[in-house]
Amino acid sequence: MQKINKNVVLALLSLTSLVFLLFQLYYYKFYLSQKNGAVFSKVRGSQSGQDSTRWHVVKKFLGLISSHNIPVYLIDPLILGLVDKDIEQIRSSPGGPSPECKYFCAPRDFTTFALLDKTWKHEMGLFRTAEKMGFQWLKIISKDPRLDGMDDLSGIEIPLHYIFKLASHAIHLVVFYERSGNYLWHGPLRLKQHMDRKFVPFRKLHFGRYPGAYEKPELLLVSIDDLKVQIPKNPSSFLEEMSHSRFLECRYREARAFFQLYPDDASLDAVEFRKKAKSLLHLAALTLNNLGVKFWLSSGTCLGWYRQCNVIPHSKDVDLGIFITDYKADIIPAFQKAGLPLKHKFGKVEDSLELSFQGEDDVKLDIFFFYEEDDHIWNGGTQAKSGKKFKYLFPKFTLCWTEFVELKVHVPCETRQYVEANYGPDWKVPVKRWDWKSSPSNVQYNGVWPVDEWDDVIQIY
Amino acid sequence: MDEWKPNPAVKPHKKRSWYLAWKYKLMNQRALRKLCQTGAVLFLLVTVIVNIKLILDTRRAAYEEEEESAQDYDDEMLHVEVPRHPVSNKKVLDVEVYSSRSKVYVAVDGTTVLEDEAREQGRGIHVIVLNQATGHVMAKRVFDTYSPHEDEAMVLFLNMVARGRILIFTIKDEGSFHLKDTAKNVLKSLGSQVAPFLSWRDMWTFVGKKGGEAYGEKHAKSPALSTWGDPVLLKTEVHLTSVEDAECHWPDTELNRRRKRFCSKVEGYGSVCSCKDPTPIEFNPDPLKDNKVFDVPVAVIAGNRPNYLYRMLRSLLSAQGVNPQMITVFIDGYYEEPMDVVELFGLSGIQHTPISIKNARVSQHYKASLTATFNLFPDAKFAVVLEEDLDISVDFFSFLSQSIHLLEEDESLYCISAWNDQGYEHTAEDPSLLYRVETMPGLGWVLRKSLYKDELEPKWPTPEKLWDWDMWMRMPEQRKGRECIIPDISRSYHFGIVGLNMNGYFHEAYFKKHKFNTVPNVQLKNVESLRKDAYETEIHRLLGEAEVLDHSKNPCEDSFVPDTEGKVYVMFIRMEQEADFTTWTQLAKCLHIWDLDVRGNHKGLWRLFRKKNHFLVVGVPASPYSSKKPSSVTPIYMEPPAKEEGAVAVPAVAAAEQT
Numbered sequence A: 001m002q003k004i005n006k007n008v009v010l011a012l013l014s015l016t017s018l019v020f021l022l023f024q025l026y027y028y029k030f031y032l033s034q035k036n037g038a039v040f041s042k043v044r045g046s047q048s049g050q051d052s053t054r055w056h057v058v059k060k061f062l063g064l065i066s067s068h069n070i071p072v073y074l075i076d077p078l079i080l081g082l083v084d085k086d087i088e089q090i091r092s093s094p095g096g097p098s099p100e101c102k103y104f105c106a107p108r109d110f111t112t113f114a115l116l117d118k119t120w121k122h123e124m125g126l127f128r129t130a131e132k133m134g135f136q137w138l139k140i141i142s143k144d145p146r147l148d149g150m151d152d153l154s155g156i157e158i159p160l161h162y163i164f165k166l167a168s169h170a171i172h173l174v175v176f177y178e179r180s181g182n183y184l185w186h187g188p189l190r191l192k193q194h195m196d197r198k199f200v201p202f203r204k205l206h207f208g209r210y211p212g213a214y215e216k217p218e219l220l221l222v223s224i225d226d227l228k229v230q231i232p233k234n235p236s237s238f239l240e241e242m243s244h245s246r247f248l249e250c251r252y253r254e255a256r257a258f259f260q261l262y263p264d265d266a267s268l269d270a271v272e273f274r275k276k277a278k279s280l281l282h283l284a285a286l287t288l289n290n291l292g293v294k295f296w297l298s299s300g301t302c303l304g305w306y307r308q309c310n311v312i313p314h315s316k317d318v319d320l321g322i323f324i325t326d327y328k329a330d331i332i333p334a335f336q337k338a339g340l341p342l343k344h345k346f347g348k349v350e351d352s353l354e355l356s357f358q359g360e361d362d363v364k365l366d367i368f369f370f371y372e373e374d375d376h377i378w379n380g381g382t383q384a385k386s387g388k389k390f391k392y393l394f395p396k397f398t399l400c401w402t403e404f405v406e407l408k409v410h411v412p413c414e415t416r417q418y419v420e421a422n423y424g425p426d427w428k429v430p431v432k433r434w435d436w437k438s439s440p441s442n443v444q445y446n447g448v449w450p451v452d453e454w455d456d457v458i459q460i461y
Numbered sequence B: 001m002d003e004w005k006p007n008p009a010v011k012p013h014k015k016r017s018w019y020l021a022w023k024y025k026l027m028n029q030r031a032l033r034k035l036c037q038t039g040a041v042l043f044l045l046v047t048v049i050v051n052i053k054l055i056l057d058t059r060r061a062a063y064e065e066e067e068e069s070a071q072d073y074d075d076e077m078l079h080v081e082v083p084r085h086p087v088s089n090k091k092v093l094d095v096e097v098y099s100s101r102s103k104v105y106v107a108v109d110g111t112t113v114l115e116d117e118a119r120e121q122g123r124g125i126h127v128i129v130l131n132q133a134t135g136h137v138m139a140k141r142v143f144d145t146y147s148p149h150e151d152e153a154m155v156l157f158l159n160m161v162a163r164g165r166i167l168i169f170t171i172k173d174e175g176s177f178h179l180k181d182t183a184k185n186v187l188k189s190l191g192s193q194v195a196p197f198l199s200w201r202d203m204w205t206f207v208g209k210k211g212g213e214a215y216g217e218k219h220a221k222s223p224a225l226s227t228w229g230d231p232v233l234l235k236t237e238v239h240l241t242s243v244e245d246a247e248c249h250w251p252d253t254e255l256n257r258r259r260k261r262f263c264s265k266v267e268g269y270g271s272v273c274s275c276k277d278p279t280p281i282e283f284n285p286d287p288l289k290d291n292k293v294f295d296v297p298v299a300v301i302a303g304n305r306p307n308y309l310y311r312m313l314r315s316l317l318s319a320q321g322v323n324p325q326m327i328t329v330f331i332d333g334y335y336e337e338p339m340d341v342v343e344l345f346g347l348s349g350i351q352h353t354p355i356s357i358k359n360a361r362v363s364q365h366y367k368a369s370l371t372a373t374f375n376l377f378p379d380a381k382f383a384v385v386l387e388e389d390l391d392i393s394v395d396f397f398s399f400l401s402q403s404i405h406l407l408e409e410d411e412s413l414y415c416i417s418a419w420n421d422q423g424y425e426h427t428a429e430d431p432s433l434l435y436r437v438e439t440m441p442g443l444g445w446v447l448r449k450s451l452y453k454d455e456l457e458p459k460w461p462t463p464e465k466l467w468d469w470d471m472w473m474r475m476p477e478q479r480k481g482r483e484c485i486i487p488d489i490s491r492s493y494h495f496g497i498v499g500l501n502m503n504g505y506f507h508e509a510y511f512k513k514h515k516f517n518t519v520p521n522v523q524l525k526n527v528e529s530l531r532k533d534a535y536e537t538e539i540h541r542l543l544g545e546a547e548v549l550d551h552s553k554n555p556c557e558d559s560f561v562p563d564t565e566g567k568v569y570v571m572f573i574r575m576e577q578e579a580d581f582t583t584w585t586q587l588a589k590c591l592h593i594w595d596l597d598v599r600g601n602h603k604g605l606w607r608l609f610r611k612k613n614h615f616l617v618v619g620v621p622a623s624p625y626s627s628k629k630p631s632s633v634t635p636i637y638m639e640p641p642a643k644e645e646g647a648v649a650v651p652a653v654a655a656a657e658q659t
Helices: A002-033 A039-045 A050-067 A077-085 A087-092 A125-132 A235-243 A252-261 A268-291 A299-308 A331-337 A415-423 A451-457 B012-027 B031-071 B150-160 B181-189 B254-263 B306-318 B336-344 B358-376 B396-409 B449-459 B469-474 B504-510 B532-545 B582-590 B624-628 B645-654
Strands: A072-074 A110-116 A136-142 A153-155 A158-166 A169-179 A183-186 A212-214 A219-224 A227-232 A317-323 A342-348 A351-358 A364-372 A377-382 A388-394 A399-404 A407-412 A443-448 A458-460 B092-099 B104-108 B111-116 B124-130 B137-143 B166-172 B203-209 B214-220 B232-239 B298-302 B327-332 B348-352 B382-387 B390-392 B413-417 B434-437 B445-448 B483-487 B492-494 B568-575 B605-610 B613-621
Touching: A002 B031, A050 A110, A050 A125, A050 A158, A050 A169, A050 A227, A077 A087, A077 A227, A077 A235, A087 A219, A125 A136, A153 B358, A212 A235, A212 A399, A227 A235, A252 A299, A268 A317, A268 A331, A268 A407, A268 B449, A299 A317, A299 A407, A299 A415, A331 A342, A331 A351, A342 A377, A342 A451, A351 A377, A388 A415, A407 A415, A451 A458, B092 B166, B092 B203, B092 B214, B104 B124, B104 B166, B111 B124, B111 B137, B124 B150, B137 B150, B150 B181, B203 B232, B214 B232, B254 B336, B298 B306, B298 B358, B306 B327, B306 B336, B306 B382, B306 B390, B327 B336, B327 B358, B336 B348, B348 B358, B358 B382, B358 B449, B358 B469, B382 B390, B382 B396, B382 B449, B396 B413, B396 B445, B396 B483, B445 B449, B532 B568, B532 B613, B532 B624, B568 B582, B582 B613, B613 B624
Parallel strands: A072 A227, A110 A169, A317 A364, B298 B327, B298 B382, B327 B348, B413 B483, B568 B613
Antiparallel strands: A072 A110, A136 A158, A153 B348, A158 A169, A169 A183, A183 A212, A219 A227, A342 A351, A342 A458, A351 A364, A364 A377, A377 A388, A388 A443, A399 A407, B092 B104, B092 B232, B104 B111, B124 B137, B124 B166, B166 B203, B203 B214, B382 B445, B390 B492, B413 B445, B434 B483, B605 B613
């Protein structure tokens, strides 16, 4: 009896230890494969009572800010995603107790709210009340980017983010600033030396890795999970906007250095050209935005932004880029309606499309259409008299927002590569004589249009 | 299993007993099984240990990961905390004070806090105030007591300094000539033994505590009228008190916290820092009904005149309808004290690295300030521009609220200004009356964003041009025939006496007697008649009812205008073409109004008040209103006096009186 028993025990023990080992290996592998490690939420999420803690923290926070009359709105992508699924129902039933905690109890580490800077007066009282309520808070301040473009102005630093922590949940309050160009901006979250790096798992924040640019949202007061809160009227479009919100600040310091080396042209002609280019760009942006066509600053205009944060006065035109996939037939009539007649049209939608519109007094608006390949992006050029085709190659890029001549516009996020592809490594040196067929460093000869197509692919007005 | 070796982790005595057991059990036939059993147990043990180690490892890795991830969010710049002040923990301060003909200096604990060896500057008594707990310099002043009235200013200043503060005095060059007994007595009461006997070209240094002991004094008598006393160097020690003793005990509120921060840093602001019953720093003036300028940003242009800024902000924040959130103070230079004043009032301030020199520096500061204002308030269509040496009328915002729509709608307008260049005590009368003028008065004005962004900013004079921003704005290339709206009685008062283009004499002659509105809620009349065409109708109506004065009399004489009230009179002067202001300038001179250049004209017409009568001056024949002149009247011509030496200097002064 005893013998068998011992054998069984032995076998069992070995088995368990083997299982243990296997589990361990699996666990280790799992961990390794998931380097970003959701270790904490795994540990934490399983605890009971967490769900209602989140709801309570949010409730407390909303109480805190309403007692100080601070209008915040919910921008948490997780909750807005959940809300979006039931948006019709939420819109139609204001108030009324809800049976279950569906949104604010969802597992997460943060709840994110937005605050418009101009709607509150930086009162310290808020934080004292917060402390009394048991919140720990952290403020992230930074230089005011609205003064960055200015020669040597140093304002007081402005708050960009607040984090209120209570128990195991934290509220991330993102401060939005209104900027020239009629858009909202929030700053990046950067911790300073003395700050507590473990205050919250910063990496998991949805806002703050990069600065972001947003349209001013329309808000809607809703009651979800028995809490009254403002949300963007259209959560799904807000979430969509959020995924492409990365903002690039102009390189003001480099621009200043550039002007030290090459003093700005302050002649009356330059002033006049800049004024015209600015109004042309505003008009083009308005027209394309109304059509819902995404565009970015290209060629000389992009170089002007990147190198000197301004229009290059000797460039004589305004250049925009559009992905051919965003092409709409309405573009030409829309520009004509806006008072910009078509000057020429080269190429066709399938190949090397390029449009030129005539602005006032010789300032031209060039729109280049970009074609995406597996490993590069290109746009085409056509020489009218010979029918020669050219191809300009760019490394792949994504689009970021920036501010240029009081306008919120797109530029390639990888601007340097883009500019360098186009203008070569010496893009920092101004060149007044520029030949679009030979000067660009990314130009390739691309054959000749068949003569029978000329009427279609070379249209000059 | 043969290769099995005792686990090194197992404790020795156990190992030994196990070994014995094993040896014993080897005799037994179950030995092998036992061996296996032990092996299994050990195997299990090892697994458990490995398990635990793995768990610990992963956890630590997770932690490190967290920390690493937070590094994405690290600020690139290192913010090294600079120690606030080296003497904060010390109980004793070493003070060195030097007085001589050409140089003074003061060093506190080896740090020079005052050094002045500039030629022909800084004459008189230098005073430094130190905080008795921290040793911080709270105020630095120099009173040129060689000149009259400066001793009174010094007494005023010393009376304002709080009890307990440490005062340091030193004379440069000469400081006794106009040092009257009152001042000497004040110095004596501070503990100076020499002060009452200070005389011509004596050198003197003194360190004392207000209302307390004297720490040291040195004096060198001048041996003869033509020579100075020998340089003196005083070295002394000052005992610091505790911070609590150096502070007032105001109730702990947000406002008082600001006050405390301010009062522990600077001195010379009077009752704002008095422990008993300090003067308020929040004013809560009545809000305006239907305030059209509540959301208009206000840019206060400032330099390093913190006392002026203090006075200016007080009046601004007391004006009805003010919105403190829209106010930004732009300080030209990295001066601490003006920033302290801004923070005292809870406003936001921006410092500007000075670019260029003199007038061009001011001009660049204006540009930066205006650009920044429109950047900070991208929604704003206008900006109110103020300067640090202005008092602001209680109905300043009410005046703007009633008139700002004109600037939006009337393209022929250049600005709205609170200042009437010709609005002196004896020439302005009606607070509800507005004018259109061809000149740009500045001194509290409203700028349209489109004007700035589309026209002015792109071609603003560059630093090397050394131009005055206001003179530049008045040039025809910029103004393009547009006009400004001004009130008859100014809504701002220019109190600055020291400034780039300002001195006491100039201020007394041209600014002191300026009329300033103190009546709240003035209802402006006929605002609509200020529009371009309506104004012409209004002027014609006015000229139609005006009584022509007796042109045979001398217009400078008081009797030129009858002793009536509330009537309208007109006179005609000679003005050959649009730019002929010969007679006008002479008339302005004898009327004691602004005569340094031409101001306040509208198509060759000037409007002012004399003896409470509306008084119109028409330039004939250049003015289109010349047709109103009866044919019997000969326009008055006044000859300019023969050129004097001083005449050359006039344009230079006139060029920049507003800085």
